[in-house]
Amino acid sequence: MINPYQPVFELTRGRIVECIHFGAAAIVDAHGRLLTSLGDPQLVTFLRSSAKPFQALPFIERDGHQKFGLTPREIALMCASHSGTDEHVETIIGMQAKIGVTVDNLLCGVHYPMHEATSDALKVRGELPTPYRHNCSGKHTGMLAHAKLRGEPLETYLELNHPIQESILETFAEMCGLPVEKVELGIDGCSAPNFAVPLYNAALGYARLCDPRDQAPKRAEACQTITSAMMAYPEMVGGPDRFDTALMGIGNGKIVVKGGAEGFQSVGLMPGALGPDSPGIGIAVKISDGDAADRARGAVTLALLQALGALTETQLGQMAPYGPQIQLENFRHLKVGVSRPAFVMNQK
Numbered sequence: 001m002i003n004p005y006q007p008v009f010e011l012t013r014g015r016i017v018e019c020i021h022f023g024a025a026a027i028v029d030a031h032g033r034l035l036t037s038l039g040d041p042q043l044v045t046f047l048r049s050s051a052k053p054f055q056a057l058p059f060i061e062r063d064g065h066q067k068f069g070l071t072p073r074e075i076a077l078m079c080a081s082h083s084g085t086d087e088h089v090e091t092i093i094g095m096q097a098k099i100g101v102t103v104d105n106l107l108c109g110v111h112y113p114m115h116e117a118t119s120d121a122l123k124v125r126g127e128l129p130t131p132y133r134h135n136c137s138g139k140h141t142g143m144l145a146h147a148k149l150r151g152e153p154l155e156t157y158l159e160l161n162h163p164i165q166e167s168i169l170e171t172f173a174e175m176c177g178l179p180v181e182k183v184e185l186g187i188d189g190c191s192a193p194n195f196a197v198p199l200y201n202a203a204l205g206y207a208r209l210c211d212p213r214d215q216a217p218k219r220a221e222a223c224q225t226i227t228s229a230m231m232a233y234p235e236m237v238g239g240p241d242r243f244d245t246a247l248m249g250i251g252n253g254k255i256v257v258k259g260g261a262e263g264f265q266s267v268g269l270m271p272g273a274l275g276p277d278s279p280g281i282g283i284a285v286k287i288s289d290g291d292a293a294d295r296a297r298g299a300v301t302l303a304l305l306q307a308l309g310a311l312t313e314t315q316l317g318q319m320a321p322y323g324p325q326i327q328l329e330n331f332r333h334l335k336v337g338v339s340r341p342a343f344v345m346n347q348k
Helices: 048-061 072-078 086-099 116-125 137-149 163-176 199-210 217-232 243-249 297-308 313-318
Strands: 006-013 016-029 034-038 044-046 184-187 193-198 255-260 264-269 281-287 326-329 335-341
Touching: 006 297, 006 326, 016 199, 016 297, 034 199, 044 184, 048 072, 048 137, 048 163, 048 193, 048 199, 048 217, 048 255, 048 264, 072 086, 072 137, 072 217, 086 137, 137 163, 163 193, 163 199, 193 199, 199 217, 199 255, 199 264, 199 281, 217 255, 243 255, 243 297, 264 297, 281 297, 297 335
Parallel strands: none
Antiparallel strands: 006 016, 006 335, 016 034, 016 281, 044 193, 184 193, 255 264, 264 281, 326 335
C-alpha cells in the first residue's frame, strides 16, 4: 500500500534529525485547479472543526442572522473553536438571548476552557465549566438558531436526519464539489456530525468560500458574510495566542483560517491575495499523527503560504512564534536544535 503521507516537518538535536512528522496537503484555486500538493491530495480525512464555516453557511444563506439580529462578531463565533474566555461566554449568552435558547439546549458537552488562564481562574474559584466554555458552543448555538428559524425540533438538532443537518451536509458537499453520498460521515468530539472528504475537495471548498463568484447570488452573499466576519473578529474564531487568530490578525483582510482537531488545518486566500487577478485559493493540510503538541501544522501552513508568496517578510516575522522555523531550547535556554519544514514545494 502506498503511503499517502510524506515527511513535512522535522526537529533536530545537534546535527541529527530526531523527529519527523508526516503529512499531506492540497492547494486548489476556485476554478478547481490543483496548484500543488504534498503527499496524496486525494487522501480522505475529516475536516473536524475546519468544517465550521460550512456548517454555518445554510443558516446565513436563509438570512437567519438578520432574523435574529446577529452581528458579524457573533457570526464569527458560530464558526469558532473558541478558547472559552469570559468574553466568548458573554458573547454566546448574548446570542442565545436573541435566539431564545439557553445553555440547557446545548448538546456539545463540557470541558475546561482552552485558555489556560481562564481555566486556572475557574479552578481557583472552585467553579466547574458549563457547556458555554466548550470550544464548539458558538457552532451549536448557530445550529439551534437554524432549527429555531425553521421551526424544527431543538432536542434533536444533532441527529443526522434532522432537517438542519441534512441542509448542512448538502451545502458542504456542494461547496466541495462532491455528491452527498461521497461525503464520509462521523461524529465529532462535540457530538455534531462531521465530514471526511479528499484534501483536494476540502481545499476547493475553502477556495469557493473565499471566492464565491461562480455560486448562486444568495450563497455568494452568505459566503462573503462569513469570511468577512471571521477576518474582522479573529479573536472570536480562536482566542489569545491561537494560530488561527494570529494569522487572520496579520492577514489584512486577505486570509481566512480555521483549524481542526487531529492535525487538520484549512486556509482560504481571498481573490487578489496573490496579485490583482489571482482567484480565491484554498489550502488543506493534514498531519498524519494528529500533531498533539500542535507544533507541525502551523509551521507547515506558514511554509506553504511563504512558498506561494502570500505573506510578506513583515507578516512572516509577526508569525515567527509559530514557524516556519523555530530555534529549540532546553530548560536552561541552551540552543539545542531547530524545528523546520521538511519539504520543497513544487508548483504544478
